[in-house]
Amino acid sequence: MVEFRHITKRFPGVLALDDINIELKPGEVHVLIGENGAGKSTLMKVLSGAYKQDEGELLIDGKVVEKNSPIISSSLGIGMIYQELNLIPELSIMKNIFLGNEKKKGIFDDKKYMYQKSKEYLSMLHLDIDPNTLVKNLGVGTQQMVEIAKAISKNSKVLVLDEPTSSLTDSEIKELFSIIKMLKEKGVGMFYISHRLEELYEVGDRVTIMRDGTKVGTYDLNEIKMDEMIEKIAGRKIENLYPRNRIKHGDCVLEVKNLTGKGFENISLKVYSGEIAGLSGLVGAGRTELARAIFGIDNYTSGEIFVNGVKINKNSTGEAVKAGIGLLPEDRKIQGLALKKNIRENMVITVLSSLGKKGVVNLKKEKEVCQKYVDELEIATPTIEKLAGFLSGGTQQKVVIAKWLMANLKLFIFDEPTRGIDVGAKSEIYRLMDELVAKGAAVLMISSDLPEVLGMSDRIYVMSQGKMTGCLNHDEADQNLVLTYAYNQKEEAV
């Protein structure tokens, strides 16, 4: 149905796609995997017409597509469902489905027809909702279904699903998979992009692995094992994903005493130098809220925070940084970087006062220090004057990390440090964390990834519904025990 023939795409400084050949068969779920920046999204953008390939041909239904654009590809039956949803929250389901495609009766919209049709599409997806419901009142999972309904309404023969499960709950994922099966039976071909390797076997037929803009190979999912796949994705054998050299911990760096604030209550915890303390729990357990309060972004109502025995004032990130606390935020693009500023300006923002004298910046010193970190972390950039907004995702992450490494912190708070990151970069970040604690820093790591928490932490704190429900040593902790604590209060799952 869709065939990529020798597709090559260059971006300034990067060869994004190098001679890619892939074919999608009718009724096939074709999985695309690879590290961030491997070229999966770029390839899909060539299909949707958002990008034009520099070389090669794109064939849809056996015909070469000479001129492509999002409108043309949509009319050729290509439906895109992105990670970030493209629905308009203030409009109803029906209006969203027919947006730009309204059925007219004279000069007016034929509401009756569109209502009927929407209802039909929704029931096809086992959704019993009134099409007049506003999209903003729907959960993320349901919104995704509406996206699919929208694609069906356009008679799409090919669907592209870009990380469709990343924000769905388990039951929603199940629902999605059954819909994918149904669409398959109708002969719809699908490209499926995901970082979650486990689910691929459940939903996919064939898999194409990509790395650095090249195709590693296409395999039948029945014939390739998971560890084989990981090896091919990373391009090397990952011996030990969690490289930990556990050492005896030192003094207490962070002490939180009976902290209560919005989203958490009566929390006490300690983090020692030389240790990684994991903070586990379900989504919504109050972990991020706690971290924000410790770092001074949000206020809290009662309790105290001590760093090396000295009490720090609440609600001041400036004070937290001075005390030696840094937070690597969950959302690096929004919370970590000023995209309009260059690498240097982004890196030194945390250490301005110590680099310069009397409030005046020292450009020469800045450049030296930045270059040092660019070399050390192997940050891929031709110059430190390059704007952060023009770096690739992985490089941006490294800049955020460099920014905090410079600050010479006593305590690093990592909030979901590896979410959305590929295997190779993950192990790099783990190694970095291990080095940090080996040098005497303390790390508090918030993570929803259980293997990661178990593999990296010396001690594991577990929160549930805003309360601290357990603290486990790494040798006594296992998956079940952590989950028991995480569900501690009531058995209501997410």
Next chain:
Amino acid sequence: MMRDNGRIYDFSTFFILIAIIIAFSIFGNSFLKAGNISNIINQASFLAIIGVAQLVVILTGGINLSIGSIMALSTVLCGPMMLRESTVPVIVPIILTLVFGSLVGLLNGFMVTKLNIPAFLATFATMYVARGAAWLYIGQGVYYGIKESIRFWATGVLFEVGGFRVTMPMVVVTIFLLIMWFVISKTNLGRRLYFTGSNTTAAEFSGVPTKRIVVIAHVLSGLISGIAGIMYVARINAADANLGTQYHFDAISVALIGGAVMSGGVGSIWGVAGGALIIAVIQSGMNNMQIPSEVQKAFLGVVIIFAVFFNNWFQEKKMKVGDTQPVKTKSEAKA
């Protein structure tokens, strides 16, 4: 290491300036006479001050609509002390004007950071409040007849070279711009100002006291408005509650033409200087060609759109600096 040639893109404003000067010297008569140039620079000096007052707030992603009102209020309050017959030392009303300007700026900053009112609305309200206060204080009429020692700062001519008069405003503004350039580009405060404007959340997550920075920007804007107030009062020889009712718009024009971006984080002092010169050149050039002021306004609007477009285009070019390394495909590399 490759050469960092991104610098020239910071001078987009001056390319526009040169283009406009060339245009006017072709179509207008005696446009390039020394006396005329001197007039233009003198006029631009005043615009540059209010442009900087606007810039410091725009850099944080805000806007200050109360610049004209602050100019009026702060000078009117000190008006009696600035009059010729007053016996108060000159320095007192000057300092007080700056203090009043800063206080109104502080009020703006307080509304923006503590009450979470968008800068547009907060300063919009202040525009009326400050103007109203100035009217209340002065009633009908104006304080006319300003001390010569104050007037000298805005009207004094130092010397003349071949028809080109070097005036006090030029000197004052040059020093002012140098100081502001240092503060904005060379200090930690300036760096944090830009960073806060680029991404407030990231700034906060980096330990930058963003609220304090925004307050400082508004206070600075108020203070500079006070300076502008004194300069204008000294020039027109009167303190008047109706002073500068449109100046906040002029200030925005200057800043935008100078390359500032409304969403914050982008803009420079020298851009503002260029922007002020551009507006002064346009006014002078069109007066010279005897074009009615209504048409001038329309033309100014066109220039703003053109300048914003041009600056944007240059900014994008700048973003791509360092992307010029050749890229080879694997097959090419093998060959």
